Amino acid sequence: MKIEQYRIDQHNEGLLGKHNNQFIFLKEQLGEQGIDANAIVKTLQAFQVAIPSWALGTGGTRFGRFSGAGEPGSLEEKIEDVGLLNALNRSSGSISLHIPWDIPKDADAMIQLASSLDLKFDAVNSNTFQDQKNQELSYKYGSLSHVDPKVRKQAVDHNIEVIKYGKELGSKALSIWLSDGSCFPGQSNFVKSFQNTLESLQEIYAALPEDWKVFVEYKAYEPNFYSTVIQDWGSSLLFCQKLGPKADVLVDLGHHLPNANIEQIVATLMMEGRLAGFHFNDSKYGDDDLTVGSIRPYMLFLIFVELVEGMKRAGKGSDGFAWMIDASHNVKDPLEDLLQSVEAILLSYAQALILDSKKLEIARGENDVVLAQQLLQNAFRTDVRPLVREAMLHSGGSLDPIGLFRDLKVRNGLIAERGLVTVATGL
Ligand code: PSV
Ligand code: MN
Numbered sequence: 001m002k003i004e005q006y007r008i009d010q011h012n013e014g015l016l017g018k019h020n021n022q023f024i025f026l027k028e029q030l031g032e033q034g035i036d037a038n039a040i041v042k043t044l045q046a047f048q049v050a051i052p053s054w055a056l057g058t059g060g061t062r063f064g065r066f067s068g069a070g071e072p073g074s075l076e077e078k079i080e081d082v083g084l085l086n087a088l089n090r091s092s093g094s095i096s097l098h099i100p101w102d103i104p105k106d107a108d109a110m111i112q113l114a115s116s117l118d119l120k121f122d123a124v125n126s127n128t129f130q131d132q133k134n135q136e137l138s139y140k141y142g143s144l145s146h147v148d149p150k151v152r153k154q155a156v157d158h159n160i161e162v163i164k165y166g167k168e169l170g171s172k173a174l175s176i177w178l179s180d181g182s183c184f185p186g187q188s189n190f191v192k193s194f195q196n197t198l199e200s201l202q203e204i205y206a207a208l209p210e211d212w213k214v215f216v217e218y219k220a221y222e223p224n225f226y227s228t229v230i231q232d233w234g235s236s237l238l239f240c241q242k243l244g245p246k247a248d249v250l251v252d253l254g255h256h257l258p259n260a261n262i263e264q265i266v267a268t269l270m271m272e273g274r275l276a277g278f279h280f281n282d283s284k285y286g287d288d289d290l291t292v293g294s295i296r297p298y299m300l301f302l303i304f305v306e307l308v309e310g311m312k313r314a315g316k317g318s319d320g321f322a323w324m325i326d327a328s329h330n331v332k333d334p335l336e337d338l339l340q341s342v343e344a345i346l347l348s349y350a351q352a353l354i355l356d357s358k359k360l361e362i363a364r365g366e367n368d369v370v371l372a373q374q375l376l377q378n379a380f381r382t383d384v385r386p387l388v389r390e391a392m393l394h395s396g397g398s399l400d401p402i403g404l405f406r407d408l409k410v411r412n413g414l415i416a417e418r419g420l421v422t423v424a425t426g427l
Contacts, residue, residue, distance in 0.1 A: 001080065001084065001410065001413045001414055001417060002080075002083065002084075002087070002117075003087040003088065003404075003408065003410070004085055005087075005396065007404070007408060008087065008396070008397065008398050008404065011398060011399070011400070011404045011407065012393060012398060014397045015399040015400060016399070019386065019389055019390070019393070019399050020069070020110075021390070022038075022385075022386040023386040023387075023390050025386075026382075026383070026384070026387065027388045029382075030354060030382070033354075033356065035354055036287075036375040037387060037390075038073075038193045039127040040224060040350060040353045040354065040387055041387055041390045041391045041394060042391075043318070043349075043353060044091075044320055044346055044349060044350055044353075044387060044388060044391035045090075045091075045319045045391045045394055045395050046317060046319065047091060047323070047325045047345075047346060047349060048091055048092070048093045048094060048318075048319075048323065049091060049092055049280070049324065049325060049341075049342050049345055050092075050094040050095065050096045050122035050123070050322070050323060050324040050325070050414045051082045051085060051092050051094070051095050051096070051324075051325060051338060052096045052098065052125075052324060052325060053075070053078045053095055053096065053097045053098055053101065053102045054098050054101055054102075054296040054327055054328060054424075055325060055326070055327060055328050055329075055334060055337075055338060056071065056072050056078050056081045056082070056334050056335070056338075056424055057071040057072065057316075057328075057334060057422075057423065057424020058071065058302075058329060058330060058424075059289065059327075059328025059329050059330055060293060060328075060330065060333075061330060065423075066330060067421070067422065067423045067424075068333065068334065068411075068422075069411070069414075069419070069420045069421070070411055070413075070414030070415035070416075070417070070418045070419070070420070070421060070422060071334070071414075071418070071422040071423060071424040072418070072422075073418060073422050073423070073424065075102045075103075075104060075105075076096075076110075076112065076113060077408065077418065078095065078102065078424070079113050079114050079117065079119065080113075081097060081265055081414075082094075082095045082117070082119055083114075083116075083117030083118075084335065084405075084410060085335060085338055085339060085342070085401075086117065086118060086119060087117070088339060088397055088398045088401035088404060088405060089339060089342055089343070089392055089397045089398065089401045090392055090395035090396055090397035091342050091346060091391075091392065091395070091397070092338070092342055093118060093119055093120060093197075094119055094120040094121060095114065095119055095120075095121060095122075096120040096122040096123050096175070096324050097121065097123070097124050097125065097165070097166075097169070097171075098124075098125040098127060099124060099125065099126060099127060099158075099161070099165055100127060100132055101127065103165065104169060105169075105395065106159075106166055107139060107165070107168035107169055110169060111169060111170065112127050113423050120170065121166070121169040121170055121171045122171065122173075122322065122324060123162070123166075123171060123172075123173035123174065123175040123215060123322055123324070124162050124166035124169070124171045124173070124174055124175065125162070125167060125174075125175045125177070126158055126159045126162040126174065126175070126176055127132060127158075127195075128143030128144065128155040128158055128178065128179075129143070129177070129178070129179035129223070134154050135154075137150060137151045137154050138151075139151070139155070139288060142180040142181075142188075142193070142229075143155035143158065143178060143179075143180055143198040144176075144178055144180060144196065144197045144200035144201060144229075145178070145180040145188075145193040145196045145200070145229045146180075146196065147192075147196075148189075148299055152196060152199075152200050154235060155200060155241060155341050156200050156203045156204055158175065159174065159204045159207075160203075160204060160207045162174060162241070163204075163207055163208065163209070163212070163296070165208060172211060172212055172213065173212060173213040173214065173215055173276075173322060174204070174208065174212065174214045174215070175214075175217060175322075176201075176204070176212075176214060176215065176216055176217065177217040177219065177250075177252075178197070178228075178229060178230055179219075179222075179223050179224060179228075180193065180197065180224070180228070180229040180230075181193075181221075181224030181226070181227045181228035181229050181231070182224055182226050182227045183225050183226050184226050185220065185226060187226065187241065188227065194229060194235075197229050197230070197239070198239060198242055198243075201214075201216070201239060201243055201247075201298070202242075202243065205243045205246065205247060205248075206246060208246055212246065212344060213246050213247070213248060213276065214243070214246060214247045214248075215234045215247075215248060215249075215250040215322065216230065216239050216240055216243075216247055216248070216250060216278065217230070217236070217249075217250040217251075217252055217255070217279065218230045218231060218232050218233055218235060218236040218249070218250075218252075219231070219252065219255035220232060220241075220255060220256060220257045221222070221257075221286075222286065222287055226305065232256075233249055233251065233265045233268075233269065236249045237249050237269070237272070237274055238248075240274055241274075247276050248277075249269050249274050249275060249276055249278030250276045250277060250278070250279065250322070251265065251266060251269070251275070251277075251278050251279070252278070252279035252281070252287075252326055253278070253279065253280055253281050253282065253283070253292075253300075253303075254279075254281050254282075254283045254286065254287035254288060254289060254326075255279075255287060258285075262299065262303055263299070263302040263303045263306045264306075266303055266306045267306040267309070269309065270284060270306065270307070270309075270310030270311075270313070270314065271310070271313075273314065275310070275321065276321070276322055276409040277321040277322030277323055277324065278322070278323055278324065279324055279325070279326030280292045280320070280323070280324065280325050280326065280327070280345055281325065281326050281327035281342065282294050282295040282296060282300075282327075283295060283296075283342075289326070289329075290327060291327060291329075291332070291337050291340050291341050291344070292325060292341035292342075292344040292345055293339075293340075293341070293343075293344025293345070293347065293348065294340075294344070296343065297347075297348065298380060300344065300345075300348040301348045301351050301352060301376075301379075301380045302354035302376070303348070304348040304349050304351065305352045305355055305376065307321075307349075307352065308349075308352040308353060308357075309357065310357070323345070325338060325341050325342070325345075327341060333411055335404055335405065335410070335411070336405060336406075338399045339402050339405065340402070341357060342400070343388060346388045346391070347384055347385065347388055350384040350387045350388055351380050351382065351384050352379070354379050354382060354384065355375065355376065356375055356378075356379075359371075359375055360372055360375045360376070363375060
């Protein structure tokens with residue numbers, strides 16, 4: 001299923017009058033503060049968020065999975081789904097594959113399909129946190145950190161194979177998340193686990209193509225509940241520093257202990273030039289994988305404030321980082337959910353872009369705490385939706401992606417094509 005451009009244009013026509021009024025009003029309001037709304041719209045247009053291949057089906061919990069209907073049953077269908085999202089919002093121009101959930105059997109055909117939908121292949125993700133059918137050795141007690149060198153070798157080889165798939169597709173990065181750790185005190189030797197992991201990562205690093213990066217993702221706990229080898233940003237940074245300049249830290253918003261100051265972590269990693277990018281999601285308790293911006297939008301905004309500052313300092317645009325959603329749902333239509341997530345990311349980015357950072361620096365220098373808070377909250381409380389809509393409109397997307405998705409009955413169309421009983425690969 002494909003959404004033709006004329007359907008988007010037709011839908012936009014009906015919304016254009018109201019949108020133009022709102023945009024012009026905001027543009028004037030921002031103009032009075034010396035902010036160029038059109039420049040912000042351009043910056044937003046350039047921001048692209050990768051969609052993970054595992055988020056296109058209904059996710060599960062460890063208590064069960066209630067699969068939706070019309071879910072993609074193959075990699076082709078997953079690419080088509082991301083094509084639908086990108087046609088609607090023009091901000092989801094790439095797909096990130098998880099291997100072996102989504103092995104591209106015919107890379108050329110996948111590239112052709114993806115480019116016909118204006119899509120690229122983002123980072124490829126390895127998986128040594130599950131055992132696969134016919135796998136020789138088990139990852140029950142770890143993978144890259146395992147006490148048995150044969151298991152470590154198998155996990156290293158898997159990562160090298162993932163790089164091979166990525167190369168065929170034009171990806172430029174390997175993303176590694178390890179569940180390695182222990183569930184009980186005494187179960188593993190922390191130092192040996194670290195050293196084994198480092199040696200394994202060094203072998204993978206040596207196999208990276210010249211122009212590739214490796215992203216090292218950390219997570220505090222789960223599935224191991226006593227210790228995790230790469231438990232926090234500090235451990236991840238330590239591995240990256242030991243590996244070399246092609247290794248950077250990947251921040252997944254759901255991977256921290258409660259109340260961690262993620263924006264400060266982001267600032268520090270950017271200061272060191274070691275932030276690879278993000279896995280966006282939201283959470284109330286742990287790694288809940290909820291829709292981005294659904295629970296803690298102010299935190300997301302504060303993170304973007306640091307990102308905008310960091311990008312400015314580094315003289316980099318948003319294309320210098322890997323932005324990806326990592327969430328999966330039990331109760332929502334996955335495509336509607338992803339549209340909401342992308343919109344939330346762009347809204348936070350827009351709010352951070354309108355922040356008066358010069359005034360903020362002055363307030364900080366004068367210890368004017370009240371003004372500093374006010375400046376942040378003024379930006380956060382500004383309704384920047386017209387900026388995001390204008391960006392989508394200019395890029396050929398929809399002024400109301402979810403509204404159009406529903407008007408066109410996209411899910412019904414997908415059910416007609418794929419059937420009612422479908423299960424996408426993933427967790
Ligand atoms: C682990 O919780 C994680 O965040 C990693 O990024 C995995 O690749 C992904 O989720 C798999 O669901
Ligand atoms: Mn993640």
